[in-house]
Amino acid sequence: MLDLKQDYFALFGLTPAFALEGERLESAYREIQARVHPDRHAHLSDAEKRLAMQWATHANEAFRTLRSPLLRGAYLLSLQGVDPQFETNTAMAPEFLMEQMEWREALADARAEGDEDALEDLARDLRQDARTLVAQLGDELDGRQNLAAAADTLRRLKFLDKLQNEINDALTALES
Missing domain, CATH: 1.20.1280.20 (HscB, C-terminal domain)
Structure with a gap:
């Protein structure tokens, strides 16, 4: 099974960068969803079903984050240890x-x-x-x-x- 601790880019086999190929992201997302979608694991134990649900949730969150320029930018900053301080830093030009x-x-x-x-x-x-x-x-x-x-x-x-x-x-x- 996949590693839930992988960063979102690694999850989809992408290089961590702001510029990314949307089609490649979509394709990798569909591939992961096909592997971990809870419906595919309905016949398994409760623990395995929970794990599949965690994976599906992780993949959904990763996809939502990477396809949005705003969220992707914030995520890239977080990987570098930088907080954009959306709520606390209101200083603007x-x-x-x-x-x-x-x-x-x-x-x-x-x-x-x-x-x-x-x-x-x-x-x-x-x-x-x-x-x-x-x-x-x-x-x-x-x-x-x-x-x-x-x-x-x-x-x-x-x-x-x-x-x-x-x-x-x-x-x-x-x-x-």
Whole structure:
């Protein structure tokens, strides 16, 4: 059976890096799930069924983590002993703080006016900014190996992710 202590990259036979091939990750995940899925072990003892369930859970968590740029970046930092301090380090560059305020105001205005087009525009802008940050994060982790800068970029990306979820909630509320 597989080793539950393996890091997520080793589990899928991948080199620890921010850049990864999505198809290779998907293929490795499907292969592991085919081997450890609890349904395949229904005829075994309770202990063996529990072990299969632990493996399936571990593989699911590993897959979820590695396919998300935000989670993958945080995981790579954790492997290096770096905590991005999402909740405790709120220091950001003044320009980013200004952008945050502008985005929050735009969201509040669009929500108050029920303006679906403004929400869609804001969501599109945030997705573009997030793509830029993801590329920057990849360079910081894989290229320059600047872990402090990567942690800062992750905090920015986390903010954009949170704001994107708020926009999605606002759009869902408009549809109701």
